[in-house]
Amino acid sequence: MPELSRRQLIKAAGLTGAGITLAATGFDKHALAAGDALPKEVPNRYWWVKTVDKPTTEIDWKNLKRFEEWKTVRGSINEYRSAEETKRLDQLKKDNMLKWELENVPGYTTKDFALKDAVGAGRPPFYFMGPRSAKTPQERGTPRYEGTPEENARMIRIALRHMGAATVGFVELEPETTRKLVYAEEPKSVKKPILFENVDVGYEDEKKLVIPDKARYTIVYTVQMSNETMKYGPTVLGSQTTTLSYTRLWTILTQIHEFIYGLGYNSYGPTTSNGFGIAPAFGVMAGLGELSRLNRVITPEYGPMVRLTALTTDLPLAPTKPINFGVMDFCKDCMTCAEMCPSKALSLDRDPSWEGRGPWNNPGGHRAYYEDSVKCREFQADCGTNCGICFSSCPYAVDDDASLHRIVKGTIASTSVFNSLLVAGDHKAFPAQSGKPMKDPEGWWKNENLAEMGIDTRRGGRKI
Amino acid sequence: MLWLVLGIIIGFALHWLISQVKNNNLSVQWYQWVLGVGSVAMLLLTVENYIGLQQELEPIAANFVLIAMGLPAVILGALTWFTPSIVQKFTGKSKANTKAAG
Secondary structure: OOOOOHHHHHHHHHHHHHHHHHHHOOOOHHHHHHHOOOOOOOOOOOOOOEEOOOOOOOEOOOOOOOOEHHHOHHHHHHHHOOHHHHHHHHHHHHHHHHHHHHOOOOOOOHHHHHHHHHHOOOOOOOOOOOOOOOOOHHHHOOOOOOOOHHHHHHHHHHHHHHHOOOOEEEEEOOOOOHHHHEOOEOOOOOOOEEEEEOOOOOEEOOOOEEEEOOOOEEEEEEEEOOHHHHOOOOOHHHHHHHHHHHHHHHHHHHHHHHHHHHHOOOEEOOOOOOOOEOHHHHHHHOOOOEEOOOOOEEEOOOEOOEEEEEEEEOOOOOOOOOEEOOHHHHHHHHOHHHHHOOOOOOOOOOOOEOOOOOOOOOOOOEOEOOOOHHHHHHHHHHHOOOOOHHHHHOOOOOOOOOOHHHHHHHHHHHOOOOHHHHHHHHHHHOOOOOOOOOOOHHHHOOOOOOOHHHOOOOOOOOOO | OHHHHHHHHHHHHHHHHHHHHHHOOOOOOHHHHHHHHHHHHHHHHHHHHHHHHHHOOOHHHHHHHHHHOHHHHHHHHHHHHHHHHHHHHHHOOOHHHHHHHO
């Protein structure tokens, strides 16, 4: 080794310091910012997410009507196909599930069935206005909480994140526009009309659900679904991701009802699963994501790997605006979900349409990639689950450890020139086969180091 | 930790390179520096994404990135080394000849 002079040593130290400085760009800037004076008052968002006045989904508010939820295939599937077909598909599902469990087919083994039922356990009951068991400020002898709409929105967002929500947005209900996203009637198991009246406190009786006009501040929130576990769809193992997400969604719903009640206000929400309002529509209007070819919300942080719900309150909340990060344009070129769909239920048209595919759609009010939900249900009977291949094959369905995902999403948000190339790259990097899991379900059961609930809860906020 | 180690390696490598250039009177053109920095940047991106995708339990994507990003990094590195001789072949004269003529 050659002898170093003092000059050379200092030069080497300087260059090493340059290297260490370069290395420091990889440090978590939030960890280093611990000494900053004030926490950020708005949620972190990627630089390529643009706030817009109008959503990227075209909406004809004049023609849009409030929809009866029970008309979707969830409530009315038997109206959209023959009784014989329903009987055939029910028997097919039963036979397949039994056969595959007996044959120990990966993803359909006894432990997969047990896990799916387990993660659906412990859900709280639904309450239109929450359990109302928290102590109110009045009961404690103090005035109800007061804050500006901006302060209230921040408070609700922080509380919801702490309860386990991923992203949170707010929509103000206007009678001629956003109020139309509230269902006219709840799902089939309840089927009560939702009415708005000029009362101080809403109520539920045997015939109806009443929301006061002043309860016009709607909270919309998402929970993450495990991107990793969804890749085992359409098996039972993959589908338990959805089950677990809904368990968390409804648990948080009860908690946020109680939080609002504990502040001295009232809130009104779903009375059953998928109730209250069109969740993807609220998600779009609240700026949580964009509508997409798979007819669900795609979020900048988690792609389609979320479930959403909404509730409304008389606690004043500053609304959040819709966003544009290139999804609707990307979906025109991509088509991956529609091509992978085993029952070809999703639209293969390049552009979205004003025309629905059947009475299960809310027609005429918005331009979307409407799906043939009856065909979707056919494959759900065949595979025995809610499938989810459209979710898992979506190029946005990625985790966040590799910086490449942000580079790709940022590129898509900035220009559509590379869309086809990026889609081709996605197909090579994340190969999918229609109707089959993207990964071996038995492999999931061998990994004891998977993340809690299969998600990274630092995504979307602290890691941006 | 990975970036700390990589940063230290880059620091020492840069020092060694600059020493070699000075001690051996090597002529390094500006475009070689640009290509070299580009090559190192692509290589770092490849390493970061390979490890990230493995952490995401996506080995196929990780291997794809080795080719899709690693190959351009290697090509840029090769260009850094070979560009002067390509330029010499193309122009038919070297810097030394130009210097002698001046």
